[in-house]
Amino acid sequence: MTDAERTLLSSVPTQLYIAGQWRAASSSATFDVHDPATGDVIAAVADATPEDGEAALAAAHEAQDGWGRTPPRERAELLRAAFDAVTARADDVALLMTLEMGKPLDQSRAEVTYGAEFLRWFSEQAAHIDGGYLRAPNGANRILVVKKPVGPSLLITPWNFPLAMATRKIAPALAAGCTVVIKPASLTPLTTHLFVKVLDDVGVPPGVVNLISTSRSGDVTGPLIADPRLRKLSFTGSTEVGRSLLAAASEQVLRTSMELGGNAPFLVFDDADLEAAVDGAVAAKMRNMGEACTAANRFLVHAAVADEFGRRLADRLGALRLGRGTEDGVDVGPLVEEKARDKVDELVTDARDGGAQVLTGGAVPGGPGWFYPPTVLAGVPEDARLVREEIFGPVAPIVTFSDEDDAVRLANATEYGLVAYAYTRDVSRALRLAERIETGMLGINAGVISDAAAPFGGVKQSGIGREGGSVGIEEYLETTYVGIADPFGP
Structure with a gap:
């Protein structure tokens, strides 16, 4: 110190x-x-x-x-x-x-x-x-x-x-x-x-x-x-x-x-600007090391772009530097306590055992402190615990969808409804999502939407x-x- x-x-x-x-x-x-x-x-x-x-x-x-x-x-x-x-x-x-x-x-x-x-x-x-x-x-x-x-x-x-x-x-x-x-x-x-x-x-x-x-x-x-x-x-x-x-x-x-x-869905449609979507995903996932009720919890990605999105996101998150938050150049600090770190690792292990592929991260590093590396998982089953539970850590599970109706079904398949994010170039789709997704807040082509001048809160059990x-x-x-x-x- x-x-x-x-x-x-x-x-x-x-x-x-x-x-x-x-x-x-x-x-x-x-x-x-x-x-x-x-x-x-x-x-x-x-x-x-x-x-x-x-x-x-x-x-x-x-x-x-x-x-x-x-x-x-x-x-x-x-x-x-x-x-x-x-x-x-x-x-x-x-x-x-x-x-x-x-x-x-x-x-x-x-x-x-x-x-x-x-x-x-x-x-x-x-x-x-x-x-x-x-x-x-x-x-x-x-x-x-x-x-x-x-x-x-x-x-x-x-x-x-x-x-x-x-x-x-x-x-x-x-x-x-x-x-x-x-x-x-x-x-x-x-x-x-x-x-x-x-x-x-x-x-x-x-x-x-x-x-x-x-x-x-x-x-x-x-x-x-x-x-x-x-x-x-x-x-x-x-x-x-x-x-x-x-x-x-x-x-x-x-x-x-x-x-x-919260259990925020982050939807990426096949017409999305993928680079912008990755930027938004990093912001929505890594703010506060993922320890936020507004953190993107489930990445629901159209099957046509899921592989490319997963690769780009893994490249970005894998390049982030872990360390004590007071040090220069550190991007990712520790989780708040040991049991929080252990819960995140438990969720990742459950998903991996269920068939998910680790694209980056996925293991507790050695040394002092309660660190967990940014992690991206592809091919995550819909019933994996980290899809159903709030992760509160730097883990991005990717689940694919086939069309808009499928995306909305997956987004609403939770008891929570605090915030959701969606990337699409289709304005009509954005308006439909605002009416169909069960959420108190919705970010369209934006990964961070908290603002003192905006009403913050959720629906359902959020x-x-x-x-x-x-x-x-x-x-x-x-x-x-x-x-x-x-x-x-x-």
Whole structure:
């Protein structure tokens, strides 16, 4: 570890942040954070207890009335100040993400840009929350529609995009006038700790944002979800965990936003620009080493171009360099932990045993760290596990199709429906795919489509609700209808 890395890590708060104060866990316990490129411990973070979680919710509840009445322009200016502060510290935030999560620095810098944009976008939305006024059709009343903050919100974020997932939830909540308790993933909590420090530095009032890092998520968040003071739950993570949280949230009938698993199909038709399709495939597969719910999971390629596409993709992915994300020239970092690497290898072995051909990669390299090489598999059976399951790693399985109907059938043959990608020169086909593929998002001739200004979310078991875009703030607003007697009298 370099001196610059040690200096940065020493500047990041590792305690809990409750009611505007950094403090140790009530048990004084901590848990370790590791560098996935080496396995070394890089920090010890406060391990919140259920009592700490209750204190955080109490602080959010206490601050809710004042924050909800804070003028929208003031909330907007604080979010804009946070955008400026994160942007000013982009190098520090990017390096910290690379140290705890593993992605190469250029990808971490791209996440800083993307994540900060949610702060700027929702700062602009805060002052434009609108309602409505109209005369009832029968003339008896006037109909007034008022938008109000939902209230204290619990935000549970994943480990793979530690800045962007925090900003994508905190920014609309604060813009809408909601206070929050955020629980980052125990694998990558440090980026969220640094971001919350930024919010404190720019003047977000005490109690508006509270941070509880913990290694025992269910023990700490379970009582909060059952607490009537909590009014909103937003979760990004696996579908399995999302189902259990939805069940728990039903007891209080909480407002919920769920961004869950994905199994994104990447369709390549016989009229596609193959070079552009390969470029898009690399982007859609290798962002975050494939550890993204939006990562292309299944490459569905027309039989007429499958061999050529597979060869070109294998050449591109096989040339990528593995290594610690802080090193110059590294394209692919480690996976986040050993069991994640082992799961990817297990899926590849299953496909190979089922008859798939390895065009590049396909074996765990030696040495320290939790690395897995970019891998391309051809001739993958439709029932292979890595076609049915979310891979979350740098593996591209190729399945062939015969025509458009066959492609749509394969694309929809999953319980998930977060995002899909399609490469074709046929505009009419693109429009048909938009209507036929069961997905919340669709990229046409584009391998990366995430944008703070666009609604992010899925259908089927990929989630409920949308984050980002003009609808993102609605997830944190309640609608009140006020019926007013005809002011002109009977």
